[in-house]
Amino acid sequence: MISRTTEDTTRLSSFFAVDLGGILSSLYLLIGTFVILFSYNWRLAAVEAFIIPLVIVVGIVNGRLSYKWTNRVQRSLAKLTELLSELLVNIPLIKTFTKENVEEERGKEYIDKLYLAKLMFTFITKLIRLLNEMINVLQTIIVIVLGIYLVSKNIITLPVWIAFYLYARSLTSSVATVMNSWANLKTCQGAVRRLSEITSEPLEPYESVSQKMKPNDELSFDQVTFSYADHTVLRNVTFNIPSGKTTAIIGPSGAGKSTIFNLIERFYKADEGVIRLGDLSIDQYNLQEWRNSIGCVSQETRLFSGTIRENITYGLDRSVSDEEIIDAAKEAFAWDFISSFELGLDTDVGEGGNNLSGGQRQRIAIARVILKNPGLLLLDEATSNLDAETESMVNQALKKLSSGRTTIIIAHRLSTIEAADQIILLGDEHVRDVGHHTSLLERSPIYKQMIDIQKSF
Incomplete structure (x- = not known):
């Protein structure tokens, strides 16, 4: 309960306060930038149309893995929180039976599980970020090589190519922001599920119609x-x-x-x-x-x-x-x-x-x-x-x-x-x-x- 009402609610509030606004602005930039790129040159825009799906695929994979490992991190954190709350109220009992070392080892075991889950989640996050960087490098190489060819053939001018390059960078940045928010949304999906288990519990019927109390009745x-x-x-x-x-x-x-x-x-x-x-x-x-x-x-x-x-x-x-x-x-x-x-x-x-x-x-x-x-x-x-x-x-x-x-x-x-x-x-x-x-x-x-x-x- 403590873990759900602190960690999960914080995760949800962060998504609605930060990510949701970022998604809306990034979608606006994404659509607007695509229109501008096609107005410059359809060949270069086609390259972007090929790169963007790669970013989206990586983002979808990131979302699924984030959902899986965030749940594991949350379960480990909940177990650790439960153990700590139990130990804190039973300190006299632990001391009476001289079980400090036993409880310390039990605590280390829970911490190790949380550490490993968090380590894997961080590793996956960094790996996804590396893949995104590689896609950015690939995009840059293609745009530069193709841009030099088109400029040399007088199909586009140098200023147009420079403007296109800058817009292309903005485009992939917008897509990456949307997909990162998608990964955060998948992370929040687990938080919503855990919180909904609490909120779906029926409330006690305090507002039901009252019969007149008769304190002298048997x-x-x-x-x-x-x-x-x-x-x-x-x-x-x-x-x-x-x-x-x-x-x-x-x-x-x-x-x-x-x-x-x-x-x-x-x-x-x-x-x-x-x-x-x-x-x-x-x-x-x-x-x-x-x-x-x-x-x-x-x-x-x-x-x-x-x-x-x-x-x-x-x-x-x-x-x-x-x-x-x-x-x-x-x-x-x-x-x-x-x-x-x-x-x-x-x-x-x-x-x-x-x-x-x-x-x-x-x-x-x-x-x-x-x-x-x-x-x-x-x-x-x-x-x-x-x-x-x-x-x-x-x-x-x-x-x-x-x-x-x-x-x-x-x-x-x-x-x-x-x-x-x-x-x-x-x-x-x-x-x-x-x-x-x-x-x-x-x-x-x-x-x-x-x-x-x-x-x-």
Whole structure:
């Protein structure tokens, strides 16, 4: 994506800004010069008519080779860019496992592939330029020899021959410019193909007709099946999420807990079955309104570079006073550390929030959701990065936030599970059981085993 949106767009903009204008002016010169040459002497003009096709053939070959090798260069560059972006975010992991030398060798391998592709492309470009120069020399020799003969026979005068020679040079230059632009056009053809793969992806239907949201309606999954490629995660899953209650979703890793969140947020569409709010499929609600009604706090806290204020107010379509921001930060137990910074709310969080600790980033994310005040709350172990004291405080804030609000929690901790109004137990692509803590302990051996394992730690 980075390579396509930088290299390919630059290549296209260069063609339209430079080459396209050059093509139009060169075509004008080409036609005008041919007319003038024939008006001087048809014999000399016929020589040019023989030379020009050679330039065109070389240009066509150049275009095809440029298309082929530019694609190879672009693929190599994309692989290298992908590797670099991966390495940069995993530097601590690489150092932990002392794999600097391994990654360095892997990087050299990608660089060598890019170097070879670029070398071949440059070699072909220079070879084509050499062929064009040879054609120019051939043209010059023929025009000079034929011109001397015609002047000696008094068929043309010396001034006419000199003028013809100068126009002929301009003619081949114009043809060469057109064919170079043709080669650049073939190069852009690959860029267009790669960019079109992005632009042809359907946009999310933000502008669809909106059904009136009813936040007090029950959310339900009805025979929902979903797969990632050939891997089925959920199969014929059916359950209800009571309005205004807290529902915990538990199960082993890979059971589909996060997938349920993604389906609710409409990042994916179910392969089969329907997800409803009340009597209507969630797909019938305006997507922007739907997502605006959801607040999500996950284990992987996401912050943008900028200030704490900008991150807490991110996504709000209304103006917010400092008092509201401070109140939200206090409810998330984030105000103590925010106020300790010299710039307070205007403190820069750094790229991805790397100027803050994991717990601080988590509390800013919670403050952001508190300020949003959503109708549906999704919590994916939102206190996972906090110490025991802060976790207790934030749990109080989340309990207050979820009161009277439909809340769905991906739960692993016993305290979270026991406090839920409803528990959904997932496993083997299905819903294994639904109930509250006490009832599941009595009738579900799987649930009892999970709780016993939790208590053993």
